Amino acid sequence: MRHSLGFTYPTVVMTYFFFILVWAMWRCRKGISVGSGVALLAVTVGLYYLTDARNGFLLSCVVILVEMVLGQRSRWDGLARRLSEQRWCRVLCRVVRFGYEYCAVLLCVLLAGLCWLYPAQPAAMLNSLLSDRIRLTAQAAANYGIHLLGNSIQWVGYGGDVDWATIGERYNFVDCSYSLTLFNYGVIFSALVLVGLVLLARRLYKQGNWNHCFLYLMVLGCCFIEPRLLEVHLNLVLFAAAPILYTCPKWLEGRK
Missing domain, CATH: 1.20.1280 (Monooxygenase)
Incomplete structure (x- = not known):
């Protein structure tokens, strides 16, 4: 089926x-x-x-x-407006905003922590829920290392026709955009991607469209379990929102 x-x-x-x-x-x-x-x-x-x-x-x-x-x-x-006037709600909103703006960074920190803990709990339990993604990421880090400018890795188990009988234990593909970007393109490029995502989150927040902010978070969450972060033909939302990064910065305003 x-x-x-x-x-x-x-x-x-x-x-x-x-x-x-x-x-x-x-x-x-x-x-x-x-x-x-x-x-x-x-x-x-x-x-x-x-x-x-x-x-x-x-x-x-x-x-x-x-x-x-x-x-x-x-x-x-109306209820949301009344709640926003409460002090505890304003504090909570600041915490939520921080988590929203740095969501991509926090996901990377979470992934690194889980890989470091694996196979201990709770990493082993989450690895089962995430279909072996934690183990494969930790295995790739141990086998190939992490480089400043990336590494040329022959991934097995992704794309094209696959004969599962011949793959066996050679399957090594990492189904996580953040770790895959790190292994393929290196620390420098991955850091630039994270900076871009944080800036994009801030610009979306300033625009005040909570629907767009929510969808941005969902895309980041999906990219945690799918290697789709940099695929233009699928990840239309991030690339459609990217132009707001090119608005004139404050220190350039007024200059000709």
Whole structure:
């Protein structure tokens, strides 16, 4: 059943659906109606039945459910305004904003910590939930090392037709955008990517569109379990938002 749609890797179908869904929600800007959300949930459940792609299914469901809530914003906007006047809420918002702006960095720190702990708990438990991604990342770091300018690694188990009988224990592909970028392109390029993501998060926050901020977080979360961060043909949201990084900085304003 998992291969009924013709893909060697069934999770690719759900990944494509997730990024199409995120792009559609990005264009909507203000959420969706309950009816549209129910229809999208039905499609998501159908794809999960055909692919058994657990992580993609959960991420897609979170996107749809939150977009349904955002679509009913007029009903809870007054409550949100009253809560924002509370001191504890303002403190909480500062903490949430920090986590939002540095989400990509925090995910990298989390991944590094889990790889360092593995195979101890809780890294072993999370490795099982993340379909062996922690072990494969730790294994790649031990086997190939981390270099300033990257490394040429022959990845086994990703892309093209795969004969699983011949792969066996040679499978070494890392299904995480952040670690894959680090191994392939090195520390310098990875650091520049993280700086760009932090700046992008800040600009999105200043624009005040909470829907875009949420979708940005979901894309970063998906890239933690999928090697899609730098794939332009899929990750349309980050590349569509990137132009806001090129707005005139304050220290240049007023100059001709």
